[in-house]
Amino acid sequence: MTRRGRPGYDLESLLAVAVKLFNERGYEATSMEELSRKLGITKSAIYYHVASKDELLRLAVDRALDGLFTVADEATAIEGPAIDRLEFLIRGSIKVLVDRLPFVTLLLRVRGNTKVERAALARRREFDQLVTELVKQAEAEGDVRQDIDPSVTARLLFGTVNSLIEWYRPRGGLGSAELADAVCAIAFDGLRTR
Amino acid sequence: MTRRGRPGYDLESLLAVAVKLFNERGYEATSMEELSRKLGITKSAIYYHVASKDELLRLAVDRALDGLFTVADEATAIEGPAIDRLEFLIRGSIKVLVDRLPFVTLLLRVRGNTKVERAALARRREFDQLVTELVKQAEAEGDVRQDIDPSVTARLLFGTVNSLIEWYRPRGGLGSAELADAVCAIAFDGLRTR
Numbered sequence: 001m002t003r004r005g006r007p008g009y010d011l012e013s014l015l016a017v018a019v020k021l022f023n024e025r026g027y028e029a030t031s032m033e034e035l036s037r038k039l040g041i042t043k044s045a046i047y048y049h050v051a052s053k054d055e056l057l058r059l060a061v062d063r064a065l066d067g068l069f070t071v072a073d074e075a076t077a078i079e080g081p082a083i084d085r086l087e088f089l090i091r092g093s094i095k096v097l098v099d100r101l102p103f104v105t106l107l108l109r110v111r112g113n114t115k116v117e118r119a120a121l122a123r124r125r126e127f128d129q130l131v132t133e134l135v136k137q138a139e140a141e142g143d144v145r146q147d148i149d150p151s152v153t154a155r156l157l158f159g160t161v162n163s164l165i166e167w168y169r170p171r172g173g174l175g176s177a178e179l180a181d182a183v184c185a186i187a188f189d190g191l192r193t194r
Numbered sequence: 195m196t197r198r199g200r201p202g203y204d205l206e207s208l209l210a211v212a213v214k215l216f217n218e219r220g221y222e223a224t225s226m227e228e229l230s231r232k233l234g235i236t237k238s239a240i241y242y243h244v245a246s247k248d249e250l251l252r253l254a255v256d257r258a259l260d261g262l263f264t265v266a267d268e269a270t271a272i273e274g275p276a277i278d279r280l281e282f283l284i285r286g287s288i289k290v291l292v293d294r295l296p297f298v299t300l301l302l303r304v305r306g307n308t309k310v311e312r313a314a315l316a317r318r319r320e321f322d323q324l325v326t327e328l329v330k331q332a333e334a335e336g337d338v339r340q341d342i343d344p345s346v347t348a349r350l351l352f353g354t355v356n357s358l359i360e361w362y363r364p365r366g367g368l369g370s371a372e373l374a375d376a377v378c379a380i381a382f383d384g385l386r387t388r
Contacts, residue, residue: 029223083386108360144385148376152368156380159357160350166302167349174346182342186350190384191338192277 009041011049011059018056019102027057027106028113054116057106061120064107067096069123072130082137083144086157087188089134091180093161098168098176105165131158157187203235205243205253212250213296221251221300222307248310251300255314258301261290263317266324276331277338280351281382283328285374287355292362292370299359325352351381 017039021030032053036043050056071092075085097104107124110117131154138144144153160183168179211233215224226247230237244250265286269279291298301318304311325348332338338347354377362373 026220026223029220143387145379145383145387148379149368152373152376153380153385155361156354156357156377157385159360160354162360163350163353163357166353166356179346182346183350185339185342186347186381186384188384188386189339190380190382191347191351192382193337193339 009039009045009049014039014046014049015056015059015063016102019060019106022057022060023102023105023109027053027110054114057110057114058116058119060103061107061110061116063100063103064096065120065123065127067100067103068093068127071096072127075134076130081141081143082134083141083188086131086134086138086144087184089131090157090161090184090187091177093158094164094180094183095176097161097164098170098179101165101168101170108162108165128154128158160187203233203239203243208233208240208243209250209253209257210296213254213300216251216254217296217299217303221247221304248308251304251308252310252313254297255301255304255310257294257297258290259314259317259321261294261297262287262321265290266321269328270324275335275337276328277335277382280325280328280332280338281378283325284351284355284378284381285371287352288358288374288377289370291355291358292364292373295359295362295364302356302359322348322352354381 018030018035021035021038025034030053032043032046035053036046039046050059071089075089075092078085078088107120110120112118112121132151135144135150135153135157139146139150164179164183168174170176174182212224212229215229215232219228224247226237226240229247230240233240244253265283269283269286272279272282301314304314306312306315326345329338329344329347329351333340333344358373358377362368364370368376
């Protein structure tokens with residue numbers, strides 16, 4: 001799209017600043033007034049790009065969700081045992097989390113107070129359901145332990161993945177692939193030496 | 195302590211309502227005004243119990259932290275291999291999380307904007323350090339895999355534990371002991387069948 005208004009703010013950079021602010025102060029606590037101050041542009045310059053604060057939120061959480069569902073589609077297309085699809089999904093989700101950290105952080109803090117938030121939560125549930133199905137299949141194929149309820153296993157797995165937003169910072173630490181190695185090593189084979 | 199003011203509000207029940215409100219709306223976004231409306235008592239009736247909103251926060255996060263550090267002290271006192279102390283610490287922390295869910299939830303959302311919050315974060319770091327030390331010891335004793343950095347292992351372990359606040363609800367589901375069984379089974383022995 002053509003960029004208008006003050007130089008430096010296309011939709012992408014506006015979204016980046018908005019998401020940073022939402023993550024710092026909370027989505028509800030942040031006003032368009034504050035956002036415009038932070039950006040150093042008028043509110044109408046913001047409204048040139050988006051119709052509302054809600055639309056900013058929708059665009060932001062969709063960055064995260066679209067990334068996760070692309071990985072889910074790729075995982076589903078993999079032939080072979082379900083445990084491989086499950087591992088692919090975990091690794092891919094960690095890559096999305098690392099590559100789109102502010103967007104995934106915002107998504108995971110959404111509480112369901114608005115229509116946009118409820119839509120995001122519904123997509124998250126759809127994703128969780130898909131993980132549970134993969135765990136069930138992998139159990140049925142005899143590759144995953146059967147002593148834990150598949151939905152609990154799915155929640156624990158993605159609980160571990162999602163908890164990365166609390167401490168993982170891309171700079172000066174593990175890369176996304178090494179992080180995925182660590183998560184999968186523990187989740188699939190356990191901490192205990194054999 | 196002697197209860198004064200409107201019946202039904204001693205410090206304990208006041209704290210419970212405050213923590214619920216902080217968790218729903220965020221600590222910063224909640225005013226003493228709102229809290230007094232929610233309680234149906236005057237602000238001065240609240241100030242009879244606590245000096246400030248900050249003190250409410252401190253009391254609340256200390257419920258969580260004191261529980262966790264009691265478990266940590268008990269774990270440290272256990273003789274034998276470090277991996278047993280680590281498992282005890284995980285199980286005990288899950289019990290604290292389940293028994294004091296609103297307090298632990300509030301603690302895990304603290305961001306460090308005030309002195310009370312920074313003190314809570316410092317105690318959390320101290321706890322994390324203790325977990326890392328246990329992982330290191332268990333590695334040195336040959337019981338825990340050595341291909342993952344102990345601080346990453348510690349973060350992943352407690353990432354899984356802490357993520358329980360996002361979905362675990364005490365009613366109509368797993369009890370705290372079964373939840374701990376599931377977490378420890380996956381974390382120590384892995385999902386994969388052998």
